[in-house]
Amino acid sequence: MESLYHSTHDTFRLSTYYSGSMTMNATPAMPDKYLVGHPAIDAQHQLLFMLFDEITLTLKGEEHTFSMEHVFASLDTYVKTHFSFEEELMKTVTYSKKSDHLQEHRALEGKVSAYAKRFTDADDVESQRTIAEETHAFLFKWLTEHIAQTDREFSSVLKKE
Ligand SMILES: [Fe+2]
Ligand SMILES: [Fe+2]
Secondary structure, three states: OOOOOOOOOHHHHHHHHHOOOOOOOOOOOOOHHHOOOOHHHHHHHHHHHHHHHHHHHHHHOOOOOOOHHHHHHHHHHHHHHHHHHHHHHHOOOOOOOHHHHHHHHHHHHHHHHHHHHHHHHOOOHHHHHHHHHHHHHHHHHHHHHHHHHHHHHHHHHHHHO
């Protein structure tokens, strides 16, 4: 099915996006309010912010937007790699809120798979749009609640040790 969110030029778009070219999709800078002060974690969070931005563009219907299929495939890889990175770091410090943080990660993972499954199962453009909007709101919540709060607090623990 050729849907509203199915991009026909992903390879070109991907290479343009990640090369930082200004001709089409310049990499958007993550706002300072989401920075946690740990360079590696911030760099990884930037990827999540880029996925958030991709959905923003997709919903606006701009010609150069990515497909939602790409967003969900990237989110799947992202949760696996980024969460395990943070969780490995947690083993190196005394961190009293570790179990809460782990619980948040598991909940986010569950939501990512649920949104991805709903999107795959959706058989009309309107349902896909609704799921894209909900995923967009979910990523915003993730940025503002998990990254700007939980991850920032964890980062301050890392800096102290
Ligand atoms: Fe994080
Ligand atoms: Fe985290």
